[in-house]
Amino acid sequence: MARSTKKAAEPAKPSSLAVKEGEEDWTAAEVDEVVAELHDQREHSARIVESLDTEVSGLMRDSGDGAGQDQADVGSSSFERDHELTVLGLERDKLAQIDRALGRIADGTYGRCESCGEPIGKMRLMAFPRATLCMTCKQREERR
Template sequence: MAAKKASASSLVVMAGEASWTKKELDEVLTELHGQREKLAHVIEDAESDLAGLMKDAGDGAGHDQADMGATSFERDHELTVVNLERDMVAQIDRALARIEDGSYGICESCGQPIGKMRLMAFPRATLCMSCKQREERR
């Protein structure tokens, strides 16, 4: 049996905020899906670049120490990019799952509403502003 998708009006909002409209939720969904598609292409390109760098890493013939250092730096950079992009895809997938199950908009730390305006500006948000600020101070 397929899971029932939460309706826009059933999503949590902060006191004083209007309920989510279908149009607003559709905008967030479009943004999340668009970001996910873009990141998938970035990851694919970075993995391709990384595969080339890894293949070249074993071939030290004709490379001086500076060339090998530059290649190592490029490889480390590509690994970092791929890992950051994968993390963002995981955040997007979590946001989409939370929209689906109706928990979107609830802070994962304190359980209070995140705020519709924050979510519209940053759809992957999982923490309210207070909890996010507390996390960043650590």
């Protein structure tokens, strides 16, 4: 399936995106690379969500009340359903993060930490384009 190269909204000028002191401004090619990566991730997650929605619907429909089933089968079905629901939730969260990153690129706020407002850093964003926090704020969040 071919991916459309058109973007929903034109991104802000690359030079307007935040960079850390000592970093070069974003280039159009770098922004295009990040946008392409986000679109690829979005396509992948959307396929997973679509597939899991179908699987979870089937698991929910077939779950019944367990009457006539071995306890191990009921437990296994419950475990599988819980696992699928967890993965589905994580993929839906990832889709929301991707959409948020694409929106931030479009409105020119991409690259700013949502907690402290300082630049996140190009290297971090190139490695993890959905990042919304600088390393300092992310470490602080993880310690809580």
